[in-house]
Amino acid sequence: MPAIISEARQPSSRVEEQVVDLIPALRAFARTFTSSSFEADDLVQETLLRALRSIDQFAPGTSLKSWLFTIMRNVFRTQYKLRKRESPGAMDSAELSIPAAPAQEWSVLNGELRHALELLTPEHREVLVLVAGFGMSYKEAADICDCAIGTIKSRLNRAREELVTQMHGNPLN
Template structure:
């Protein structure tokens, strides 16, 4: 049954939605919208094709709709939570995670999409290109530029390279 197959994709859907939105609540809302659209339009899915690619395309399109809607309403995204925790390795890992999230959020929309599909969710290039409806070569070049941009952003961010603590 298609509903069961879609439900099995929920963890991957949430991971991709988090890569796009950077907020748990926004990601959950996006997954809910995608589930409603997928189940309501299940007749549009062609058996024999990749269900995950179809679902990821729905998520991508729902996110584009949401961003456009927010832009029209002139709402701003909530600022990143830049709390500084001191004292243990968990704090350093948390700071690095925040730095990576911040760097990804500074990427262009097209770069965030390829990073989310390929680097976060691990989708093969061909499948990611199908989700984004672009040629594989375009996906490859976008991914290369996104990686370069991430490296530069992380090199410039002191949170991603905290100084060594003195004993």
């Protein structure tokens, strides 16, 4: 029985040896993605981890180098998306206190906004409150107002322009 087990593992170990032989090529390819050797080494390490974890999925007779390069490209793209989504220093920023404007300003702005909303036409106020205030979709607002979606978009645009004019004295455009 032990002979059968060693024979079954032998092809996999040959592939693993070929993976080790391709590490210099992986490092060179990783340097095309990153600017520092440390980042390149991390990329190679993550690629090797994923490749060895799924070595049984490698199809014998195909190019191992291409398979590894594809894994590396996918690892890099995943890491890139994460870096774009999570800005650097976010952990440090979370520890800082949130600067807040004095409560008096919010109270004054709230009063000005309420007054400006009262000056809007009822149709514009209704659409603005439904879409911007309650976060409803154009379709939902159109169903409530019993009109076309295009009408909702038009009313919302005019309502926003009127509101800006009321609040700041100058139109959006």
